[in-house]
Amino acid sequence: MASITMKDLVKAYGDTEVLHHIEGDINDGEFIVIVGPSGCGKSTLLRMVAGLETVTSGEISIGDKVVNKLEPADRDIAMVFQNYALYPHMSVRENMAYGLKIRKIAKAEIDRRVREAADILEIGQYLDRKPRQLSGGQRQRVAMGRAIVRNPQVFLFDEPLSNLDAKLRVQMRLEIRKLQQRLGVTSIYVTHDQVEAMTLGDRLMVLNGGYVEQFGTPIELYDRPATLFVAGFIGSPSMNFLPAEAKDGTLTLGNGATVSGGGHSTGAVTLGIRPEHLMHDENGPIGISVQMFEQLGANTLLHGVLEGTDTEIVASMPGHVSTGEGSVMRFSAEASVLHVFDAASGKRIEE
Amino acid sequence: MIENRPILNMISHAVLILGVVIVALPIWITFVAATHDPVRMTQAPIPMLPGGYFWENFTQTLFGGGLSGTESAPVWRMLLNSMMMALMISFGKIAISLLSAFAIVYFKFPFRMGFFWLIFITLMLPVEVRILPTFQVIADLGMLNSYWGLSIPLIASATATFMFRQVFLTIPDEMLESARIDGAGPLRFFWDILIPLSRTNIAALFVILFIYGWNQYLWPLLITTETDMTTIVMSIKQMLEAAEQSPQWNIIMMTALLAMIPPVFVVVAMQRLFVQGLTETDK
Known part of the structure; x- marks a missing residue:
């Protein structure tokens, strides 16, 4: 078991810097999810920890050891790849035992560990099959089994669920979480799926364009997003952003309506309100010209624009609502759930 | 249809x-x-x-002297010579091109593409084109009338190198990365992962190269002067012109028949792998 420290980490290909001065401390046994849109550098960061990409500058330590120059095999890590990367010509058993065999571990010990991992993952009856005879979910388990038998200090997951269908993904997500809690191994998990990130991670590192936008617990990110990017990325459906003017504790929206809040700012700001925080209220300040309803069963998503402007806005209402298209519905939101961001920098303005 | x-x-x-x-x-x-x-x-x-x-x-x-009235070696000896030459050429070609393709695909070294093109350009230099200098080299090395002389000049192969390069390029990078994390060094990766994964391609290439080696005519004709080292393909031609008598068709045809058997055997035995090797894409 080990902690991981990233200090001033930079990755550049030639003159193009793709990761900019990443800082992060990961505690022993923690489950960290790195999340961000495609091309944000999250996989590169993970591969640097794994040792598959070189470090341009900065420092990565696993435990107390700086591992910048170590081969992947010497870092005491195990990695699960997106396409599983199982050796197609070896049986499941051989796949799992290969790393141990290279480390010259005694045969009886290898057998014991493979058996044990197979029991944990319930793949005992497939041990003598070839990977191509297995379904996607089973291959996924074998890939995890290969990681477990090594008994590493760190697990690295590179979008391991993206090749599975939606139902299996939810199921495997839970299993990965349970497994990690049971084994207590420090883990880094890369995904672009914010639901996966929210449900799996002890803490989330949100990356955008090679910068860390925010690094915190899922609830912190949801309740107090540090930037517009995080606010828009975390939560589904994503947050509404309304341009506003702040003055003396009052926010004036584009159509002249006023909402109280934003006491610590003056000038152009962006007001963020999550769809689930908009409450239907006949006397509310926010009027929405309704364009369409989306029925989700448990609740209804109302799509429209802020009355008198063309700022798109989404509200989530409990139960079934289906009448009122074309009309204006009024909403209010409590001051405590309003998020105010600086319009120019996109940074959060604390209340 | x-x-x-x-x-x-x-x-x-x-x-x-x-x-x-x-x-x-x-x-x-x-x-x-x-x-x-x-x-x-x-x-x-x-x-x-x-x-x-x-x-x-x-x-x-x-077992006899073959053609009566000449001093050619018995045909079993020619079959053995041909077999040795064909096997040395095909194993040599496969070994060398596997290694060079491995180097070109998986290692970063200066002038990597330069070396690749150098190998590739030799495609334009078949034995017939470089026959005089090659003969000189083999003669100076004292390899005339030996199995080494018969096979070594024919071993370098751009085609096979190119084919293995393409095969290796279809193997996903994650396979290498996963092996690195498992602690496999380059040679270990080569033996444990690459070779088993290119098994069918190796078999397909073996069939082609064996027949190529078996059918060599010009080169063996040039460097063998002792009857003990003649190969079967060149001797058939010699039998036609041997002596000042009319060709003994029964013996010549029997020799031709015997010359056909090993290639046919190789093709039939490796047919399944051969087809897989040329068509299989699933890695």
């Missing part, structure tokens, strides 16, 4: 049978000629049905 039309079936069968006859007729004549006595083979018309001399011709060809 699955169509249920009797006329079409009959026509396609007729075409197929015609094709088989055209391909098989020369082989049938070879076989028939190998079963008659020498006198019968000089009379017109040539026989179309087997005669009764198969075993006599067989033993005389394989």
